[in-house]
Amino acid sequence: MPHGRPLRRHWLLDEGLRFLNHGSYGATPRAVLDAQAQWRSRMERQPDRFMVTELPAALEAAAARLAEFVGALPGSLAFVENATAGVNTVLRSLDFALGDEIVLSRHAYTGIRNGAQYAATRSGARIVEAQTPFPVTDSAAIADAYASAIGNRTRLAIVDHIGSPTALIHPVAEIVRACRARNVPVLVDGAHAPGSLELDLAALDADWYTGNCHKWLYAPKGCAFLCTAPRAQEVTRPLAISNFAGEGYWREFSWTGTRDPSAFLSVTAALDFWTEMGGAAIPAWNHRLVVEAAAKINAAWGTEPTAPEAMLAGMATLKLPWAGEATQAIADRVHDWLLAERRIEVPVLAFDGALWCRISGQIYNDLADYLALGEAMPQAL
Ligand SMILES: Cc1ncc(COP(=O)(O)O)c(C=O)c1O
Structure with a gap:
């Protein structure tokens, strides 16, 4: 499979x-x-002519192609702008009451936590954090953290498929099964999953699954989906109620007011590009690159891996060799130094009392990119 710096031409x-x-x-x-x-x-x-005559069929064709790729049931997949919109759509579609609980990971993405907090505050519900461990040695600990957080008042569980700050693949099949067994509606935040992990959403059978196509599937920004199980489609309404209100799940989501649908429609070109460049070999290659890079950097810094290989897709979070204060302000200074002095773009994060950086692997990267990071970081710190 072609890979590395020459591919930057694309x-x-x-x-x-x-x-x-x-x-x-x-x-x-x-x-x-x-x-x-x-x-x-x-x-x-x-x-x-475009909006009235051409768009409905074009949108349906794009959704059908994407649904096939992610293994979604026909008619269950609607376009949304991003995973944030997907999660907020579900949060606003549900009625929470005083004392109800929304479960999410303590490592949930900030925007998702804020959306859940907003929905909770409006109704007197509260957020319960699953005490997901990190670093981690096996995925059962993550499933256990969710199992412990879910209780009689849980009205929604939000589960990351791949965690944002931790890069961990979560055991979603197991967590979804546990939620369904306890009659707890479950929403999977698959922001990083399409193009990173093979998906079979019909088999997963979460009540909702939202995923971005603009991250790992090469689609333009603003291309994401919300997949809703048939049992939840009637209550699931778009964030903007518009012309086709009450005309069914697909119709309502297909028109939420005038907007530029070109990112949605380009998902077919993104899938073509993905296939042309190697298809399923791409995430496998990204994974190997990141695992090898993480091992080399950990050896250089004298740090430990944060997760077993099998829990990583195309990203890995590395602990920085830093014993000082760990604030986001310091993390930002490290980020800015790397960018200004070495032209390295990598997110640097402060959480759980330490500094971390999250590396991504993509077919345009080479191992040399990560070795440069390994060498620069101690100086940045
Ligand atoms: C786990 C997770 N959820 C949600 C999001 C939000 O994605 P978007 O900005 O595309 O809505 C991110 C972004 O990185 C993420 O990592």
Whole structure:
């Protein structure tokens, strides 16, 4: 499979930048941006014809192709702008009451926690944090943390598929099964999963699954989905109620007011690019690269791995060799130094009393990118 620096020609990434953060926002290949530009010009040549006549069928075709890729039941997948919107859609669709509980990981992404907190505060419900361990040696500890957090008042469990600060693959099948057995509705936050992990959403059978296509599937930014099990479709309403209110799940989500649908429609070009570049071999290659990079960096820094290989996809979180104060302000200074002095883009995080950085592996990266980070970090610190 072709990989490494020569592949940078497919992206617009700045020359000389060591880009080790595919995970935060993705990076869209030129070919997909070109396809998106074509959709936009098609739309602007005759906006009325496009919106009324062409868009419904085009959107349906794009959704069907994506649904097949993620193993979703036909008609269960709707487009949303991002995983944040997917999670908020579910939170706003449910009625929480005084004393109800929403369970999420103590490592949940900040935006998701804030959305849950907002929904809870409006109704007198409260957030309960699953005490997910990190570093971790086996995935059972994560499932156990969720099992302990779920109780009689749990009205929703939000489960990361791949954790944001920790990069850990969570045992979602097991957690979903446990939630379903206890009649607890469950939403999987798969922000990082499409293109990183093989998905069979019908088999997983979560009540809701939201995933980004703009991170690891190469789609333009603003392309994500919410997949809703048939049993939950009637209550699941878009964040913006619009023209097709009450006309069914797909119809309602297909039109939430005038917007630029070109990112959604370009998911087919993204899937084509993904397939052309290697398909399932891509996440496998990203995984190997990141695992090898993490081992080399840990050896250089004298640090321990934070997770077993099997719990990592295309990212790994590394503990920094730093015994001082661990605030996000200090983490930001480390990040800024790496970028300014070494042109390395990598997220640096402060949590659980330590500093960490999260590396992403992508087919345009080389091991040399990570060795440069390994060498620069002690100086940055
Ligand atoms: C686990 C997790 N959930 C949600 C999000 C939010 O993604 P988006 O900004 O695309 O909504 C992220 C972003 O990195 C994430 O890591």
